[in-house]
Amino acid sequence: MGKTASEQQLIIEGAGCASCVGKIETALKNTHGVDRAEMNFADRTVLVSGTAETEALITAVESAGYNAKALNDSHGSDGLDEKDAADWAYYKKLIRDTVIALSLGVPLMIYSVLIGEMTVETTTQRIVWLLVGLLTLGVMYFSGRHFFVGAWNSLKNHSANMDTLIALGTGTAWVYSMLVVFIPDVFPLMARHVYFEATAMIIGLIDLGLALELKARGKTSEAIKRLIGLQAKTATVLRDNKEVHIAIDQVLLNDVIKVRPGEKVPVDGVVIEGHTSIDESMLTGEPMPVEKAQDDEVVAGTLNKSGMILFKATRVGKDTALAQIISMVKRAQNSKPPIGRLADVISSYFVPVVMIISVLSALAWLNFGPEPALAFAIVSATTVLIIACPCALGLATPMSVMVGVGKAAEAGVLIRNGEALQTASKITAMVLDKTGTITEGTPKVTDIILANASDEKPVLQLAASLESGSEHPLAMAIVESALDQDVELLKIEGFNAITGMGVEASCEGKALLFGNSKLMAKSEVGIGEYAEKAQTLAKEAKTPMYFAVDGQLAAIIAVADPIKSDSVSAIKRLQANGTRVIMLTGDNKETAAAVANKAGISEFFADVLPEEKANKVQELQEQGEVVGMTGDGINDAPALALADVGFAIGTGTDVAIESADITLMRGSLHGLADAIAVSKATLRNIKQNLFGAFVYNVAGIPFAAGALYPFFGVLLSPVIAGAAMAFSSLTVVSNANRLRLFKAKDH
C-alpha cells in the first residue's frame, strides 16, 4: 500500500453562473498537461489533475475571463503558511463567537447570582424572558451554530461527537426555558426557572476553550515547523554558464549549484569544486562543523560556514534527506502508541454512553428527587451532557506524541512511530554493536609481527591485496595502511569470504589466508607461540589477525579501532538510568574484554558471528529483558529487527531512515540516552494526560448527575460544567506542551 501525490485545487473568483463551469473546465482541459478538470460550482473550486504547472492553470482561467488562485500550494513551506493562516482565521472566528456569547451570558449570570431568581411568575417576566430567549437563540445561531450543524450531521450518520453533547445540553436548557416562558402553567411553580444564561455561557466558554486549545496546539508542532523552516527557498544554479536564482522546487537532478558562505544548502548533492565547513547541527545535533571538499556529500538544510562550493544535485524535492526526515517525523507524530488504544476504545462508545447516563440521571431525579424534581432533572441531565469531555480523552495521547517525537527530532533522534516511542521507554537492556557504534568504526593498523620474513612490505603487499576484495572495516584498514606506504596492490584470484572467520584467495600462485585463529585451525595452519603474542595484543584492545601464505603463518597484523570520545560518558548515562548495557562483537574475548573495560561495560558477547547477533538478542529477551539493539551495518539487520527497539546509528546525515525503529542521526551514543529519556518523558506525559482525562470524566459525570446532592445538597451548575469541559481539553494540550521544556541532552 502506498500513497500518491495530491492534485491541485484552484479557487475561482468571478464565476457567477453555472454556465461558467463549462468555460472554466474547457479552458483548463485545453491546457497542456491537464488530464482532468472538475469544477465545484457550489464552492467555486476546481480540482485539476495532471502535470501542468499552477501558473499555467491560473493563466488558463484568467484567459477565460475569471480569476483564480491556488489552494494549498505546498511548495517551499510545505503548506504550513496556509495552515497557519487558516488556524489564525479560525481562532479569530472563535474569539468573535466567544465575545458574542459571553456578552449575553455574563450579564445574565451576574443577574442570576446577584439580583434575582430567573423564574417566570408574572406576565412582565414572561415578556422579558421571551426577549432574552430570542437573544439566546441569536447566540446559538451566531456563536454556536457549528455545534448544532455538527451534531445534526453526526446524528444523521448514526455517530455522535462532542458537538452532539454540547448541542443536546444547550438545546435542552433553551427548549425547557422557552417552554416555561410559553406554557408556565404546565410546570410546577418551583420548576418555572429559565436557563438562558447557561446556554449562552456554555457556548461562550466552549468557544473560548476551543480558541485557546487551537493556540496551544500550534505550539505542539513547533519542532516540525523548525525542520520545515530549514529548507532554503531558493537556489543559485549554473545554467548555460550563467547564475540563475530559482525556487528550490525548480532545481533538477544534476543541476550544478553554487553555495556561498552563510547560505543554506538547498538540495542534497556532491561537491564538485571548492572547500568549506558545513554546520549540520540542525539535522544531526552534532555541534562541530564538518569539513567538505570535492566528492563529499552535502545535505539540504545545512549551513555553509566558510568557503564557496559548487555541487551537483543528487536528490531534489521529496527525495532529499531533509524532506524524508520531515515526512517521517510528521508520520510518527500522527501515530499512536499502544497506551492510547484503551482511550480510543472508550472514545468510540463515550458519547452515546454519556447520553444514556444523562437520561438515567433525569429519570432518577424525577423518581426520587425532591421538588422541584423536574427542574433538578433538567439541570442534572444538561450538566451531565455538558461536563463530559471526550476530547480530553482523545487528545491525551496524540498531543504528547506530537511534542515528544518533535523534541526527539530536535536532538537528532528520529522515532519511527508511537509504538517505538512507547517501547523505548521500557528498555531494560541495551545491546551495542562494538564496531562503528562504541568505536569510531575506522580502524588503523597498529602492529605487524612477522613470523618468518624479515621485510614487512612484501607481507603487507600480499595481505593488503587479499583484503582489497573485502569491505570489512578491518580489511579496509590494512589496505589503507599499504596505500599510505605506497605499496602497490596485486591482482588476486578466487576471493572467498568465510563468514565469521576471514578471507582466502590466491595471488601470483600463492594461497593466501587472512583471519582469526578459527580459520587457521580449520586450514591447519600452525600458529604456535604466536597465539600468546596475539593474546597480548588483544589485551591492549587491538584486534590481532593471522596472515598465512601457502599454509604457513606469515604474520600477525593487529588493528585497533579507537573508542568514540563520548562513548564512555553516554554508556554511563544509560547505566545510571538503570539500563543493562551489553557489548556485542565478532572480536575475540581478549580484545572484547579490553574494549568493554575501556568503555565501562561489564557484560559482553565476544566471537559472535553476524548471524548469531539475533540469537543473543533473543537470549536476553528470554531472560525477561526489553531489549534495545544498536548497530550501524547490514549485518545487524536481523538483530535490529528482532530487538524490541532497533536503533540505527548514522554518521552525519547518511541515515538509513527506513531501517530501524529509531534512527540516531549522529554517531554519538548520547543519542541513545536522549531517545530513551525523551521516550520516558513522553510516556510519563501521556499517562498524566490519560489519568487526568479519565479522572475528570469518571468523577465529573457522577458529580454532574447529582451524586453529591444526597450528602451535601450540592448540584453542579451547567455553567460550571461548561467551563470545566472547555478547560479540560486545554489542560491536556497545555500539559503536553510542558514536554517542549524537556532537555534531553544533559551531557
Place this chain on the structure above:
Amino acid sequence: MMMINIVGLAVIALIIWWFWLYKPEQTITDSNEVLIEVKNGVYSPAAIQVNANQSVTLKFLRKDESPCSEILLIPTLDISEQLKLNGVTQIHLSSIPQGEHVFHCQMQMYRGVLTVVKEES
C-alpha cells in the same frame, strides 16, 4: 410517572439502536476513487464498501476548519495522514485485507468505515 419512565427507557433503547445496532447504508463503489467530504463533524460518505482486490483511492476533501478534522487515521492499515484544508488529500489503497477498516480523526469524533468484502462472482 410510569409513563415518563417508559419514555425514558424508550429513549435509551433508541440511543442504543441508533448508535450501535443500526447498520448504516454503505456506499458501494466499483470505481477506483471515492470522494469523501470532511465537513461539519462528519465524513460523507462515512460507510464505504469495496471489493477485495480492488484498488481504491480515498480522496478526502476537508472543508472543516476545526483542527479536530485535520488528522486522519486508519489504524488497521497503519495510515496516518494530515488532511489539507480546502483541498483534496489522496490515499491510495491496494490489496486491502477483507473486513472493516475504521477511519477516524485523532479524537474519534469523525468516524467512518471502509468495508472490504469478498468479490462476488
